[in-house]
Amino acid sequence: MKLTLRIALPALICLPAMAFSQSLPNGDMEIWEPLLLGSGEKPTGWDTPDVIASALGISDRVVEKESGDVESGSFAARLTTKDLTAPPPIGTLTVPGVLALGTIIFDPLTLEVDVVGGLAMSERPEGLVGYYSYAPATGDTMSISVVAFKEGAQIGGGVFQSSVASSGYEAFTLPIAYATADVPDTIRVVILSSSGFGSAVAGSSLLVDNMMFTGISSVDGLAAAGIKTTLYPNPTSDFLNVENPKDVTLTAEVFNINGTKVAEELLPSGLNQIAVGNYPAGMYMVRISENGQFLYSGKFRVVN
Numbered sequence: 001m002k003l004t005l006r007i008a009l010p011a012l013i014c015l016p017a018m019a020f021s022q023s024l025p026n027g028d029m030e031i032w033e034p035l036l037l038g039s040g041e042k043p044t045g046w047d048t049p050d051v052i053a054s055a056l057g058i059s060d061r062v063v064e065k066e067s068g069d070v071e072s073g074s075f076a077a078r079l080t081t082k083d084l085t086a087p088p089p090i091g092t093l094t095v096p097g098v099l100a101l102g103t104i105i106f107d108p109l110t111l112e113v114d115v116v117g118g119l120a121m122s123e124r125p126e127g128l129v130g131y132y133s134y135a136p137a138t139g140d141t142m143s144i145s146v147v148a149f150k151e152g153a154q155i156g157g158g159v160f161q162s163s164v165a166s167s168g169y170e171a172f173t174l175p176i177a178y179a180t181a182d183v184p185d186t187i188r189v190v191i192l193s194s195s196g197f198g199s200a201v202a203g204s205s206l207l208v209d210n211m212m213f214t215g216i217s218s219v220d221g222l223a224a225a226g227i228k229t230t231l232y233p234n235p236t237s238d239f240l241n242v243e244n245p246k247d248v249t250l251t252a253e254v255f256n257i258n259g260t261k262v263a264e265e266l267l268p269s270g271l272n273q274i275a276v277g278n279y280p281a282g283m284y285m286v287r288i289s290e291n292g293q294f295l296y297s298g299k300f301r302v303v304n
Helices: 049-055
Strands: 032-034 041-043 063-066 076-080 082-086 091-095 098-101 103-107 112-116 127-135 142-150 153-162 170-175 186-192 205-214 239-244 250-256 261-267 270-275 282-290 293-302
Touching: 041 063, 049 103, 076 098, 098 103, 127 142, 127 153, 127 282, 142 170, 153 170, 186 205, 205 282, 239 282, 250 270, 261 270
Parallel strands: none
Antiparallel strands: 032 041, 063 076, 076 205, 082 091, 098 186, 103 112, 127 170, 127 205, 142 153, 142 186, 239 270, 250 261, 250 282, 282 293
């Protein structure tokens, strides 16, 4: 029996509401917590069908902590589409692996599933980037979607899909297209090992790791002053040009996607270069400050 993704009815099982955060929570999949019922874990800050499955007495899990095949760090998330056997009268369900910034709800009477809510936001992300590795079952497609809301109305979104098997981790870029100039108050992210509940094919496996929003900077002193710092080329393999538009020397700190500082450079006024040729491939953040006062942050990607 296939699950269908529709508007959920009032009689339903809900995952607990997640704690809200301005940036993408636990995008590197490094922090996991036990499920409230039964055995297993889930990535902190994300909802999965496994909380509902455990409430129904199902022991198998569609989202699991992966330690042997990661893009970087210690862990990734493995999402697997499986045939799960629930108690009567529900029976066997084909359930995709799902990670959701939002709340997954399930009606055991109609078998309808939905994702509602999302991550509270006060900024306007440009997109979502990260890494994935996909092993699809025949005819299946993985999906990563972002939907932006303002006062309950959708104002933007984007989707990344692939039906091609990966030879290893590949970078994905998911731009968010906005229909209005509004700043969203909620962002919903849904990641599936099969592109829909109604079309899930058991056996598809999706690994995701090191994800982050782009275009987010909670405090940006340079932008507030009407000055834009430029980071280029992006992506890069040898060096990163950093323009300091001020008349004083600034400090640039470079962090990898796990938050570890990998470099610190002084930036005199004008054009500067940061050598990145020895950096492992991946996403990095530059944080620029003046005498300890944060001014600007930007992200760039290193490719080999």
